Amino acid sequence: xxxxxxxxxxxxxxxxxxxxxxxxxxxxxxxxxxxxxxxxxxxxxxxxxxxxxxxxxxxxxxxxxxxxxxxxxxxxxxxxxxxxxxxxxxxxxxxxxxxxxxxxxxxxxxxxxxxxxxxxxxxxxxxxxxxxxxxxxxxxxxxxxxxxxxxxxxxxxxxxxxxxxxxxxxxxxxxxxxxxxxxxxxxxxxxxxxxxxx
Amino acid sequence: xxxxxxxxxxxxxxxxxxxxxxxxxxxxxxxxxxxxxxxxxxxxxxxxxxxxxxxxxxxxxxxxxxxxxxxxxxxxxxxxxxxxxxxxxxxxxxxxxxxxxxxxxxxxxxxxxxxxxxxxxxxxxxxxxxxxxxxxxxxxxxxxxxxxxxxxxxxxxxxxxxxxxxxxxxxxxxxxxxxxxxxxxxxxxxxxxxxxxx
Numbered sequence: 001x002x003x004x005x006x007x008x009x010x011x012x013x014x015x016x017x018x019x020x021x022x023x024x025x026x027x028x029x030x031x032x033x034x035x036x037x038x039x040x041x042x043x044x045x046x047x048x049x050x051x052x053x054x055x056x057x058x059x060x061x062x063x064x065x066x067x068x069x070x071x072x073x074x075x076x077x078x079x080x081x082x083x084x085x086x087x088x089x090x091x092x093x094x095x096x097x098x099x100x101x102x103x104x105x106x107x108x109x110x111x112x113x114x115x116x117x118x119x120x121x122x123x124x125x126x127x128x129x130x131x132x133x134x135x136x137x138x139x140x141x142x143x144x145x146x147x148x149x150x151x152x153x154x155x156x157x158x159x160x161x162x163x164x165x166x167x168x169x170x171x172x173x174x175x176x177x178x179x180x181x182x183x184x185x186x187x188x189x190x191x192x193x194x195x196x197x198x
Numbered sequence: 199x200x201x202x203x204x205x206x207x208x209x210x211x212x213x214x215x216x217x218x219x220x221x222x223x224x225x226x227x228x229x230x231x232x233x234x235x236x237x238x239x240x241x242x243x244x245x246x247x248x249x250x251x252x253x254x255x256x257x258x259x260x261x262x263x264x265x266x267x268x269x270x271x272x273x274x275x276x277x278x279x280x281x282x283x284x285x286x287x288x289x290x291x292x293x294x295x296x297x298x299x300x301x302x303x304x305x306x307x308x309x310x311x312x313x314x315x316x317x318x319x320x321x322x323x324x325x326x327x328x329x330x331x332x333x334x335x336x337x338x339x340x341x342x343x344x345x346x347x348x349x350x351x352x353x354x355x356x357x358x359x360x361x362x363x364x365x366x367x368x369x370x371x372x373x374x375x376x377x378x379x380x381x382x383x384x385x386x387x388x389x390x391x392x393x394x395x396x
Contacts (some may be wrong), residue, residue: 175324
């Protein structure tokens with residue numbers, strides 16, 4: 001299972017307020033999106049004054065950038081060696097699907113697809129999301145190559161786009177749940193499609 | 199190649215103004231997105247008064263809904279029987295990629311992924327997009343089944359999510375061009391993954 005860890009270690013004093021504001025900002029991003037974001041609602045949800053927010057994050061952009069950077073997309077536990085490419089893909093896919101179902105995951109995904117008027121934030125969200133999903137793929141590919149399950153002609157970014165893209169399409173566009181059977185079929189197609197071809 | 203046709207047939211008088219406003223609204227949606235949309239900019243781009251826009255489309259929502267419905271997502275010409283599943287997938291994928299590169303396609307995709315504060319418009323964009331991409335898949339699947347190239351256990355919505363999702367991931371999240379070689383690899387994986395498995 002993937003998890004969204006908060007960076008608690010080594011936090012300075014005042015961290016509970018930061019935690020509350022960052023969590024509220026991610027909730028707001030996930031439900032209302034980047035352009036309709038309201039600092040008023042964030043302050044109310046975090047139970048702080050708007051002025052305390054503006055003291056730390058002088059602009060809306062700084063607040064959102066802070067929140068997006070605060071999300072530690074961590075699929076380390078999804079790097080399990082299950083003994084087969086199919087199994088490894090399934091663990092990773094489930095972790096990404098679970099992450100997309102959290103407020104932070106939804107916030108990152110929505111921000112990454114947001115309008116280009118906030119190009120920098122969109123790029124930041126995209127980088128955060130891409131880094132988190134691309135990281136565990138290295139090990140998965142190396143194991144699959146060693147097992148002879150991966151055609152060397154297929155670069156890792158191709159199935160990564162297909163897997164993450166399918167999950168985004170399913171959840172954000174079709175608004176359908178990522179069921180075990182749907183996920184299993186996606187992974188079937190991927191694993192068979194990546195196999196060494198004559 | 200897919201194309202975005204404007205519904206010109208049978209348009210009432212005043213159609214040039216409608217065309218200009220709808221085109222400007224789609225441009226605005228593609229570049230600034232749903233939440234940051236400016237009727238002022240649309241009026242300027244379409245060279246009409248804001249009041250003429252509000253006369254026909256009393257609200258921002260009505261204007262956007264009109265523009266989204268105006269896009270006729272038409273991949274009819276992408277339903278070509280090339281003689282193989284791989285070929286058919288390549289034609290469809292190229293058509294969708296080309297559509298996503300147009301202002302109307304970008305507008306639909308961005309609106310479909312937009313924040314839930316405009317849930318109805320988001321749903322409308324999603325439906326328009328999904329209908330357009332799902333339509334040509336029926337024929338493609340039927341031909342592949344007949345040729346024995348498609349494992350019956352895989353429902354069509356699985357590769358559709360993988361193909362459309364990969365294109366969205368590539369263009370809107372990674373901001374990478376859909377090159378012929380990238381597309382060819384995606385289709386290789388899909389066709390091989392969909393093949394009848396023992």
